[in-house]
Amino acid sequence: MNRDSWTVLCLAYAIGLLSTGVLELSNPNPSWQQWIAVAVGLGFFSIVAAISMPRFWRREPRWQLWLVAGLVAILAVAYFQFRIPQPGSNDISRVLEKGNSKSQIVTVGGKILTQGKLTSNQRVQFWFEAKKLENTNEQVTGKLYVTVPISKGTDLYPGRQLTVTGILYQPRSPANPGSFDFKTYLARQGAFAGLKGQQIQFKERKKAPPWGLWQLRQRIINAQIRWLGNREGLLVSSMVLGQRAVDLPHNIRDSFIKAGLAHVLAASGFQVSLLLGAVIRLTGSLSPQKQFISGLCTLGLYVGLTGIQPSVMRAAVMGVGALIALVADRKVKQLGSLLLAGTILLLFNPLWIWDLGFQLSFLATFGLIVTMPALEKRLDWLPPAIATFIALPLAASLWTFPLLLHVFSVVATYSIPANIISAPLVTAISLGGMVSATAAVIYPLAGSAIAGVLYYPTYFLIQIVQFFTTLPGSSLAVGQLSLSLMLLIYGLMVLVWLNRWWQSRWWLVSLLIIILIVVPIRYNRLNLLQVSVFATKQEPVLIVQEREKVILINSGDLNTAKYTIIPFLNRQGINQIDCAVDFTSGVNRIDGWSEIEENLSIKRFFSDRPISRTEYQSLSVGNKISIGSIEIQSINNALQLQIQKQIWLLVTESRVDATNLAMLPKTVSVLLWSGKSLGKKWLDLVKPEIAIAVSPTLSQQTRQQLQQRGIQLYWTGRDGAIQWRREGGFQKTIETQEQEANLP
Incomplete structure (x- = not known):
């Protein structure tokens, strides 16, 4: 077979893997209907290609190859399913199944797999290989996601034997729309349970082994921190080794992400190209064979230091291709090298097809190959170095933008100028x-001295990032781009790349892409009336949307605001809150409102005391607030919302007993409360049609009281977030089994 035939087969393999996401076959146990659907679909497209493609592509390949390509795509789906990790018969997660519980206190013995890293909750996290359940002396297997208090997170290194006592838990599906899917993340890492550790006991007191990749990594990081300090030193280490290998402060990481410079912190093709180019130049006097060996050893060491990350592996495989071409004295075909690298890596681990780093790495590299030369040609009136600095971020951003919009729904407004300047x-x-890293491996003090020269460049880079993130409108939420629209946009971009007629009309395609992004999102808001009640551990948090108007009631704590409220608003394309109401008494609410203020503007803010920078107004008892057709009124210690003909009554945990029953409305459509026992007087007076409890737990007595009165119950601890829409009524985020929904 010639090169074109291999190209078709490689693309067929990738398309087969991608189809697992379109038909949701990435679940561990897909139904047979899904199997038939994907097989028939891929087979149908291969038959259509076999009939039609030879008419347009007359020379190669022949019609038989398109049928083979369809078979390859179907086999790729089967291979993907085969490689999805499954818990073994003695997996540690089976302990929870045996006990028929979601969590259990255990003591697990085993071996540390990775170095500890600090989480946003100020706990130390590491991967752990379970071997023995100390409580029952039972032998177990499996991988665990372990977090321990920061005071216990010292002297943790790969290979060390220890026992961890804590709460073994089974991760749940996302309870809120748009939230991080922790359960799927663990499953793709081969882990099916987590352990919230409280105590650690080392099985041996011996010192760490003298050599190992993690020691070299730590040696480099320590050397760069010595004279640069923690902030600048960790940033330099992250730019060399990648943020997955370095415990970078979360505020620095978040600033780079918000500025559109997240790729700077990820070990990828840029670092590999610099490293490989330096090795080839330093060994220029040696024979090609010795250059090949030197480059190969350098790439292997670098991959080991950064960890097996898809973006680094992609760059390393392409680097090996470049070294082979050097030895063979042949020119590298960049597109072919990229396609071959992708196929090799996806054969090694097909699950990487859904790794965001893998996807962004390939799209950015593809953009540099196919778009950057055209941009440099248009910028030939500038000095070559400046033209390169402008064309490089533009080319990469153009091809990653639709995917980032689909995943995050946010545009870093000043990303292009920030990339060019930095x-x-x-x-x-x-x-x-x-x-500096090379010198630190040999002599740490020399590495520190070299790193010290980088203080001011690193300092100025941080200042540039902070400058762009503090500008007005530094990030713009545009709403989630659907999968179908994202694929259509990429199809249009490929059309411009391949067809000269469309290349001369690129501005028309650009206009069409903007319309495809903006119009569907704006159209969905025309008649939108939606209430979202989020699954929180504390008091209720809800968002009311009526067309362009947005009302936020309560913010929750810092984690709720950062990981639940803001991602939801981003997916809705919301940049301004028209009315914010603080109706809680928790001390953590200040952090929540502060986080929201940093990301969105608040037009009107109502509270009983200042808890944010925004000017606030007192929400007096009896006064009404009108936002569009929605009315909000404080009734003693309860909050009443008039949404069309429905009356929603919100009562927080701290105000249930203090509420004057005589002032409550006599008819309530929806009662929203924190799950605390309300008592018969409440229910008999208010008589709600629907009750929504925002609480991880709900007493059996309360459930029985609601059931006896025929009140429909939604409970966030069981159902996840609850959404009501004018067209579709109430919907749950988590679908539960019928027997769970009818608990007495």
Whole structure:
């Protein structure tokens, strides 16, 4: 077979893997109907291609190859399913199944797999290989996601034997729309349970082994921190080794992400290209064979230091291709090298097809190959170095933008100018950091001295990032781009790349892409009336949307605001809250409102005391607030919302007993409360049609009281977030089994 035939087969393999996401076959146990659907669909498209493609592509390949490509795509789906991790018969997660519980206190013995990293909750996290259940002396297997208090997170290194006592839990599906799917994340890592550790006991007191990749990594990080300090030193280390290998402070990481410079912190093709280019130049006097061996050893060491990350592996495989071409004295075909690297990596681990880092790495590299030369040609009136600094981020951003919009729904407004301005600093810091890292492996003090020269470039890079993130409108929520629209946009971009007629009309395609992004999101808001009640551990948090008007009632704590409320608003394309009401008494609410203020503007804010920078107004008893057709009124210690003909009554945990029953409305459509026992007087007076309890737990007595009165119950601890829409009524985020929904 010639090159075109291999290209078709490689693309067929990738398309087969991608089809697992379209038909939701990435679940561990797909139904047979899904199997038939994907097989028939891929087979149908291969038959259509076999009939039609030879008419347009007359030379190669023949019709038989298109049928083979369909078979390859179907086999790719089967291979993907085969490689999905499944818990073994002695997996540690089976302990929860035997006890028929979601969590259990255990003591597990085993071996640490990775170094500890600090989480946003100020706990130390590491991966752990379970071997023995100390409580019952039972032998177990499996991988655990372990977090321990920061005071217990010292002297943790890969290979160390220890026992961890804590709460073994089974991860749940996302309870709120748009939230991080922790359960799927663990499953793709081969883990099916987590352990919230409280105590650690080491099985041996021996010192860490003298050599190992993690020791070299820590040696480099310590050397760069010594004279640079924690902030600048960890940033340099992250730019060299990648943020997965370095415990970078969360505020620095978040700033780079918000500025559109997240790729700077990820070990990827840029670092590999710099490293490999330096090795080839330093060994220029040696034979091609010795250059090949030197480059191969360098790539292997770098992959080991950064960890097996898809973006690094992609760059390393392409680097090996470049070394082979060097030995064979042949020119590298970049697109073919990219396609071959992708196929090899997806054969090694097909699950990487859904790794965001893998996807972004390939799209960015593809953009640099096919778009950057055209951009440089249009910028030929500029000095070559400046033209490169402008064309490089533009080319990469164009091809990653639709995917980022689909995943995050947010645009870093000043991403392009931030990338252009910071490009010289990023290049200098990366090169200097690699030289410093090499010297630190040999002599740490020399590595520290070299790193010290990078202080001011690193300092100025941080200042540039902070400048762009503090500008008005530094990030813009545009709403979630659907999968079908994202694929259509990429199809249009490929059309411009392949067809000269469309290349001359790129502006028309650009206009069409903007319309495809903006119009569907704006159209969905025309008649939108939606209430979202979120699954929180504390008091109720809800968002009311009526067309362009947005009302936020309560913010929750910092984690709720950061990981639940803001991602939801981003997916809705909301940048401004028209009315915010604080109706809680918790001390953590200040952090929640502060986080929301940093990301969105608040037009009107109602509270009983100042808890944010926004000017506030007192929500007096009896006064009404009108936002569109929605009315909000404080009734003693309860909050009443008039939404069309429905009356929603919100009562927080701290105000249930203090509420004056005589002031409550006599008819209530929806009662929203914190799950605390309300008592017969409440229910008999209010008589709600629907009750929504925002609580992880709900007493059996309360459930029985509601059931006896024929009140429909939604409970966030069981159902996840609850959404009501004018067209579709109430919907749950988590679908439960019928017997669970009818608990007495």
